[in-house]
Structures are given as C-alpha cells and as structure tokens.
Amino acid sequence: MVEKVEYTYDKGDLIKNPQKYQKSEFHGNEFLIAYKESRIKVLKKIEKIIENKVIDNLEQEEIENNDEIDSDTIDLERLLNEILTSKNYERNDVIDILLKKIEIKKKIIKRYNLEFKELDDEKYYLKNYIYLSNLLMIKYDKTENLKFLNTLLKINDIICSQIEKYDEILNIKKFFEILNNEIIYIEKLFLKKGIKLKWK
Amino acid sequence: MEIGIILTPDERSKAYLQKILQNKITISEILFMNDGRKETSFSEEIITKSKELGFNISESVKNTLNIHDLDFYEFNFVDINNPILVEYLSKSKTDIFIFTGGGILRKDVLKAGPKFIHLHPGIVPNYRGSTCFYYSILNEDTAGVTAYFMDEKIDTGNVIFQKEFLKPNYAFVDDVYDSHIRSETLLEVLKNKMIQKNKIKKQNQNEGETYYVIHPVLKHIAILSCIKN
Numbered sequence: 001m002v003e004k005v006e007y008t009y010d011k012g013d014l015i016k017n018p019q020k021y022q023k024s025e026f027h028g029n030e031f032l033i034a035y036k037e038s039r040i041k042v043l044k045k046i047e048k049i050i051e052n053k054v055i056d057n058l059e060q061e062e063i064e065n066n067d068e069i070d071s072d073t074i075d076l077e078r079l080l081n082e083i084l085t086s087k088n089y090e091r092n093d094v095i096d097i098l099l100k101k102i103e104i105k106k107k108i109i110k111r112y113n114l115e116f117k118e119l120d121d122e123k124y125y126l127k128n129y130i131y132l133s134n135l136l137m138i139k140y141d142k143t144e145n146l147k148f149l150n151t152l153l154k155i156n157d158i159i160c161s162q163i164e165k166y167d168e169i170l171n172i173k174k175f176f177e178i179l180n181n182e183i184i185y186i187e188k189l190f191l192k193k194g195i196k197l198k199w200k
Numbered sequence: 201m202e203i204g205i206i207l208t209p210d211e212r213s214k215a216y217l218q219k220i221l222q223n224k225i226t227i228s229e230i231l232f233m234n235d236g237r238k239e240t241s242f243s244e245e246i247i248t249k250s251k252e253l254g255f256n257i258s259e260s261v262k263n264t265l266n267i268h269d270l271d272f273y274e275f276n277f278v279d280i281n282n283p284i285l286v287e288y289l290s291k292s293k294t295d296i297f298i299f300t301g302g303g304i305l306r307k308d309v310l311k312a313g314p315k316f317i318h319l320h321p322g323i324v325p326n327y328r329g330s331t332c333f334y335y336s337i338l339n340e341d342t343a344g345v346t347a348y349f350m351d352e353k354i355d356t357g358n359v360i361f362q363k364e365f366l367k368p369n370y371a372f373v374d375d376v377y378d379s380h381i382r383s384e385t386l387l388e389v390l391k392n393k394m395i396q397k398n399k400i401k402k403q404n405q406n407e408g409e410t411y412y413v414i415h416p417v418l419k420h421i422a423i424l425s426c427i428k429n
Contacts, residue, residue, distance in 0.1 A: 009416060024416040026371055031420050103412035145409070146335050146418065153415040186417060193338065193425035 005030035007038035010160035015124050018106035019157060029197055032190070039183055042160045046176045053169045073119060074112040080131035089138055098132055099151045106158075108132060129159050130171045130178070137178050140185060149185055156182055201396050204229030204294035204314070206301070207261050208278050209237055211375050213300040215255040215383035217264050222254065225390045229294045230272035232261065233279070233301075246372050253380045281306045289314055296395060298386065305350050316350040317395065319382040323362050324348070325408025328355035333378060334414045334422040337367045341425075343377075345385035349400070354410070358400040361389050367426050 005027045009019050027034075083091050097116050101108050110123040133155045140148035159175060166172060190197055205220070205227050207213040220227060242250075242257050250257035265272050275285055280301060289297075289312040299316045310316075322332025323344035333343040344364045348357040363385045368377040389395060414422070 021413045021415060023374055024419060026373075026420065026423055028420075029424065032417065032424075035417050035420075100412075146338060147409065147411055150412065150415050150418055153417055186421070189338070189418075190421050190424070193421055194428055195421065195424045196428075197424075 005034045007031070007034040010038060010042070010157040012161060014158045014161040015107065019154070021154070032186075032197055035186070036183060039160070039179055042163060043176060043179055046163060046172055046179075049163075049167070049172055050169065050176070053167070053172075070111075072114065074114060074116065076108060076110060076112065076128045077125065077131065080128060080135065084131060084134060089135070089142065095135060095139060099136070099147065102132070102151050102155050102158075126159065126162055126166050127168060127171055129155055129162075130175050133159060133178050134174060137181055141181070149189075152178075152182060152185075201296065202228040202294045203296050203298065203390075203395060204231065204292070205298045206231045206233065206280070206316075207272075208233050208301050209235070209239070209261055210300070211240075211257055211379045212382060213261045214257060214259060214264065215250075215379035216298070216300055216386055217261060218255040218259070219383045219387055220390070221264070221268055223387055223391065225387075229292060229297075230265070230270060231285075231288070231297070232265065232272050232274045233277060233285070234262065234274055235276060235278045237278075240375075242375065246375060249370055249372055250376050250379075253376065255379070255383065257375060257379075281309050283308070285309070286312050299350065304354060305352065307352065310350075310352060317347060317360065317389075318350045318357070319386050320346045320348065320355050321378055321382060322346065322355070322411075323364065324355050324359065325403055325405075327411065328408055329411040331414040331419075332411055333373065333381070334419055335411050337422045337426065338418065341367055343367060343381060345381050347385055347389045347394070348403075353405070356403055356405050358402055360400055361385065361394050363388060369426060371423050371427050373423055373426070 009021070079094065083089070083094065098108060105118075107124070108128055109118055110125045110128070111119050113119055133152060136148045136152040136155065139145070140152060156179060160179075163172070163175065205216065207217060207230065239260055247256065247258045273288070275282070275288075277284075278301070279285070280299060280303065286308045289309065292314060294314050296315045296317060299318055302318060302320075305316060320328075320332070321343065322328065322336060324346045327336055327344070336343045342364050344362060346355070346362045347360040348355070349360070351357040363381075365381045365384075370376070
C-alpha cells in the first residue's frame with residue numbers, strides 16, 4: 001500500500017523545535033496537494049476561532065502596546081506596526097534583518113538592542129510573527145522576489161503550528177487573509193511554471 | 201602554481217574527484233576531511249543518472265582514492281575551520297586549494313597561507329546563499345555556477361569563472377544535478393588553466409541577492425517544472 005504524503009512542516013511546536021528545511025525530500029505532486037490540504041485545515045480552524053470569539057463578544061481588543069518606550073532597545077511590535085501603518089514598505093534594511101532572523105535563528109523576539117542583536121528577554125510573541133508575515137506578503141506581492149515568498153512560507157508554518165494557542169482576533173483575521181494569499185501565490189507560481197496539478 | 205583539493209565524504213567530492221581523474225588533471229595535494237559518517241545509499245535510478253553524467257555516486261571518496269592509489273592526508277573531522285587543519289595548511293606548500301564544502305571561512309584559515317576556491321551553484325551577485333539553483337530554475341529556467349576565491353563573507357569573493365546550465369530533466373537535483381554542474385564548471389576552470397591566468401573579476405558586495413534554504417513547497421515546484429514533460 002502506498003503511504004499518503006503528509007505536509008509535516010507546520011506540525012509540532014515550531015517555536016521550541018524549529019524546522020531546518022535542509023535537504024527536504026521530493027514527494028512529487030502529492031506533496032503540493034498535502035500542503036494545500038494542511039493550509040485549508042488551518043483556515044478552517046481559524047474560522048472556528050473567529051466564530052467562537054464573535055459569540056463571546058470579544059471582538060474588541062486592546063491592540064495598543066502600553067509598554068514604556070525604552071530608547072536603548074528596539075520593540076519589534078512597535079517597529080513592525082509603524083512600518084505597516086505608515087506603509088513604509090521600502091524599509092529593506094529592517095525587513096532583510098528580520099527575514100534573516102527567521103531563516104537562520106528560526107525565531108524573532110520581542111526586543112532587540114539598537115544593533116538588532118538579541119536581548120536576554122527572549123519572550124515569544126506571536127503577534128510579531130503575524131505582523132512580519134503580513135509585511136513579507138506585501139513585499140512578495142509588490143516585488144515577486146522569491147526570497148520573500150520563501151520566508152513567508154516558513155513563518156506561516158510557525159504561525160500555523162501555534163495558532164490554536166492564540167486569541168487576538170484582529171491578528172487572527174489578518175493571518176486568515178495572509179494564508180489565503182499564500183495559497184494563491186503558490187497556485188500562480190506553479191501555473192507560471194506550467195505544472196498541471198489538480199488542487200482539491 | 202600548486203593546486204590541491206580538500207575533499208569531504210559527500211556527492212560533490214565524488215563528482216569532483218572522479219572527473220578530475222577521468223580527465224587526467226594533476227592535483228598536487230589531496231586532503232580528505234572524513235568524519236566516518238555513514239554513506240548515503242542511492243536508488244538504481246540515481247546511480248544510473250550520475251553515471252550518465254560522468255561520475256558514480258555510489259562509489260565513496262575513499263574508495264576512489266584507494267582504487268587510484270592516490271596519496272592523501274586524512275583528517276577525522278569535517279570542519280574547514282578546525283585548528284588541526286589550519287595548522288596543517290599553514291605548513292603546506294600548495295598555493296590554492298579547491299574546497300568542495302561551503303560555509304564561512306574564519307580568519308585563522310584564511311590567514312593560514314593557501315587560498316581557497318569554491319564552486320557556488322549560482323551566478324553571483326544575483327544568486328548568493330543557499331540552494332540557489334532552485335531559485336534560478338524558478339526565476340529563469342536555468343541554473344549557474346560561479347568559481348570564486350573564498351573570503352570571509354558568503355559568496356562575495358573574486359570571480360574566476362561563471363557558467364550557465366539548462367535546468368535538468370530529472371528530479372535528483374540535490375544529489376546529482378548540483379554535483380554535476382559544479383564539477384563540470386571545475387573541469388572547465390582546471391582544463392583552461394583559468395586559475396593560473398588569474399583573470400579575476402571583483403564583485404560589488406552591495407549588489408545582488410542572498411537566498412536561504414529553499415522551502416519544500418518551492419523546491420517541489422522547481423523540480424516539477426523540470427520533469428513536467
């Protein structure tokens with residue numbers, strides 16, 4: 001009996017045990033189908049989370065970061081929020097550093113020093129992952145540079161692995177949009193490359 | 201000018217060594233970093249494809265060295281920055297080593313004496329970093345190799361030669377295609393004595409793009425685009 005190909009890259013706790021993606025095996029068309037199925041499962045989970053939240057009347061959330069501003073550190077949430085709200089998408093200096101953090105260190109933390117080196121406080125903060133994912137989505141949309149799509153897929157794997165533990169509804173809704181777009185980008189790419197694939 | 205090679209127990213080294221021997225190219229010194237790792241076993245299909253392309257992927261580096269009765273110095277680790285290797289290199293009379301591995305060379309090894317040449321599977325500066333052939337196949341339907349002198353950064357050294365290749369029509373990209381295109385580029389560099397001619401081209405370090413290990417979804421699209429017919 002032929003074993004069903006599974007998409008395993010968004011499984012487990014990827015904050016604690018990150019994926020390395022080195023020399024990943026080739027499984028043919030089935031792998032791309034498994035990828036889409038896995039993403040659809042997450043989208044359905046998100047729909048449920050949103051549904052439950054609406055029922056609980058918890059949609060209004062405090063999204064302000066009330067932490068004191070420390071001039072000796074970079075607060076990642078503030079920085080990403082600032083880039084996104086001001087639509088300053090040409091901050092390639094910052095975007096490239098954060099992209100590299102996801103690719104090499106496999107994580108981003110709450111605060112950095114002014115040279116973007118990690119501070120001791122390695123608090124895990126899913127909101128920042130969603131902000132960065134949003135930024136990478138916008139960058140890929142504008143440039144079609146595959147380096148952004150590559151890191152977008154990886155950061156979305158991480159977020160997918162954590163989404164059930166998260167309850168900030170506005171960000172969850174944003175991630176729903178990002179994940180839908182990611183699937184569209186992949187679909188467009190294999191169409192562009194002339195691959196005939198039956199998506200479910 | 202004395203040219204040597206630093207081998208590691210992997211597919212790339214197999215292709216480099218076997219093709220150098222087939223083409224009767226003289227190498228003055230052979231170093232073999234061998235941590236005793238288990239040999240990867242390959243399917244018949246992969247072995248046949250590698251043979252079609254001029255090397256036998258199922259023949260270990262050590263076997264090739266022994267079959268051809270070659271003199272070599274063996275280290276029991278695979279680490280280009282290991283102090284034992286650095287010490288050895290500082291006493292070597294070889295001017296330039298072809299290094300089959302990658303990664304970052306630290307100051308100690310760069311200052312040891314010999315220079316190092318790397319065959320990078322991407323046309324720099326547009327394709328620096330990791331698994332560049334996949335990105336290049338996705339963007340341009342081709343892949344390329346750059347032979348360059350290694351420096352302290354990744355893929356920024358002075359360029360000796362660059363060669364473009366058609367994308368493969370088979371799926372064994374990591375094991376066979378990568379080793380094949382790098383070894384073919386190396387052969388061209390050595391046969392045409394490009395190192396001795398010293399016609400190097402400096403890179404603008406601020407130009408270009410750096411890529412990271414390709415995500416399996418993109419890798420699948422790249423490979424499927426190679427074998428779609």
